[in-house]
Amino acid sequence: MNHAELVISYARTHCDRVAVQMDGSALTYGELAASSEALAIGLQQAGIGLGDRIMMFAENSIECLVLYHAVARIGAVFTPVHVSFRVQELAYAISNARPKLIVTTTDQLDVLDMGLNETGHDARIVLLNGTGAPGAGQTRYSDLFSRSGSCVPVDVSPKHPLLISYTSGTTSLPKPVLRSHGAETWSAQSYQKAWGFESGDRLLVAMSLSWVYGLCSLCQSAFAAGATVVLEPKFSPTRTLALIEAGQVTAFAGTMSMYAMMLNILEERPFDTSSLRKAFLGGEPRNEVAVEKIEARLGLRLCEGWAMTESFPVLAVHPTRDRQAPVACLGRVVPGVELRLVDGNGQDVADGEPGEAWVKGPGDFLEYSDEPELTDARRTSSGWVRSGDLLRRGDDGYYIFVTRQSEIIIRGGVNISPVEVESAICAHADIADAVVVGLPDSVLGEIVAALVITRSDKPLDAEAITAFVSERIARFKVPAKLFRVESIPAGTTGKKNRTEARKIATLLEAEAVQVGVHKF
Incomplete structure (x- = not known):
């Protein structure tokens, strides 16, 4: 098998259908297959072979998808890293992957040079842009394409490595998730069925292609359906x-x-969204109030899913088959996947009780590349992948997200889910968004604090917000500290960065400031 067949097989019968478009450029399925083949030949001529690592350090582009499928054809390993990676993160990725080629842009060269100098690693640099002559050790991306010959995809084992995804770390360096041809192909085909992608879909992908959500869960699943990817740089x-x-x-x-950002725009000016037929939500816990409002605006249900870079898909809500699914559910288990909810002793919990999700399925990762201790900590001896997320299963077979174990606030020995508190705060008409964290307390262990964004520059009325929230959740969950900010800190994936939020809240608490606008 070879993951590149995902596009090649569709191109044989529908070569003129548009596979991907971005700004004014587009490739049909036939052109995507032909371009990836020409690049694969060029990579082989450049000495790239089975198991060699090719790194990409650039913004989203059609070239990224061409390169991914070219790398797959020859049995090499694609290792994209996010453009926001700084020297420490980039140096780790380089030393971990040891790439032979690094594809980048001229505006990333300074950081890349520092990362290479930090590791002492020597790699050939391939430039996607620039007008001058390439420097020493550099090659133009366009010069890698061969204008003759053929490259039949290498027949590899389903367990053959294809992708290293460097997950975004907030408390540690990114983890190098190594995924295989078999996992990637199964995942794409399973997501296509689980989320109901069809050939007539035009799927907007604004997620970074350095993460599996954008590159795999969306782009590859769209290709599995013969749909069109409408790609955005950000x-x-x-x-x-x-x-x-x-x-x-x-x-x-x-x-x-x-x-939430789309909702803020829609509340300021109207947009005709009637052409949108499917809307999917994942990668971050939901805000029930915001979901209700965006669904009303779009006239669509946000179909959820739950998975992780180490294993996907796991749970999904299908746009038509699950129309009667409970509100706020993550969906049912995808066929072929096993899911357990366990307590702290690894024992299964009863339906309705929260437990850590353990997963086993064809979409599982191989390992954390060259990090055996990390791998052993994540995977049990019997092959289950620990998620670190607490879920709850209903009698109807649908699952509900509870919280992440690492984000639980423990106040006086009682567990508090920050997601629940955020939903209660955001129900207030004056609040646009919020992030909730725990702050150290000498008596209670932790207290609840919240960074909030108010609507239309309204002042923060802490007493009114506290009273409002107290009517919706237990008093011990109500934030003891409220800080008004201009924006919520986010990680490179766009998710709320609670680690950074906790730092900001700690700083503001030390300044004894709870009113006013705070920049960071």
């Missing part, structure tokens, strides 16, 4: 809504934070 709520209004997008997938 997420813009206004541009996303404009593309939907122009009829260029029929399907969209985003995190809770992305939908």
Whole structure:
């Protein structure tokens, strides 16, 4: 088998259908297959072979998808890293992957040079842009393409490595998740069925292709359906809504934070979103109030899913088959996947009780590349992948997200889910968004604190917000500290960065400031 067959097989019968478009450029399925083949030949001529690592350090582009499928053809390993990676993170990825080639842009060269100097690693640099002559050890991306010959995809084992995804770490260096041809192909085909992607879909992908959500869960699943990927360099709520209004997008997938930003725009000005047929939510816990409002605005249910870089898909809500699914559920288990909810002793919990999700399925990762201790900590001796997320299963077979174990606030020995508190705060008409964290307390262990964004520059009325929230959740969960900020700190994936939020709240608490606008 070979993951590249995902595109090649569809190109044989539908070569003229558009596979991907970005700004004014586009590739049909036939052109995507031909371009990846020409690049694969060029990579082989450059000495790249089975198991060699090819790194990409650049913004989203059509070239990224061409390169991914070219790398797959020859049995090499694709290792994308996010453009926000600084020297320490980049140096780790370079020393871990030891790439032979690094594809990048001229504006990333300074950071890349520092990362290479930090590790002492020597790699050939391939430039996607630039007008001058390439420097020593550099090659133009366009010069790698061969204009003759053929490259039949290498027949590899389903367990053959294909991708290293460097997950975004907030308390440690990124983890190098090594995924295989078999896992990637199964995952794409399973997501296509679980989320109902069809050939007529035009799926907007504004997620970074350095993460599996954008590259795999969305792009590869769209390719499995013969759909069109409408690729964006980065997420813009206004541009996303404009593309939907122009009829260029029929399907969209985003995190809770992305939908919250779209909602803020929609509350300021109208957009015609009637062309949107499917909307998907994942990657971040939901804000129930924001979900209700965005669903009303779009006239669609946000179909959720739950998975992790180490194993996907696991749970999903299908746009048509699950129309009667309970509100706020993550869906049912995807066929072929096993899911257990366990307590702290690894024993299964009863339906209705929260437990850590353990997963086993064809979409599981191989290992953390060259990090055996990390791998052993994540995977049990019997092969289950520990998620670190607490879920609850209903009698109907649908699952509900509870919280992440690492984010639980323990106040006086009682566990508090920050997601529940955020939903209660955001129900207030004056609040646009919030992030909740725990702060150290000498008596209670931790107290609840919240960074909030108010609507239309309204002042923060801490007493009114506290009274409002107290009517919705237990008093011990109500934030003891409220801080008004201009924006919520987010990680490179767009998710709320609670580690950074905790630092900001700690700083503001030390300054004894709870009113006013705070920049960071």
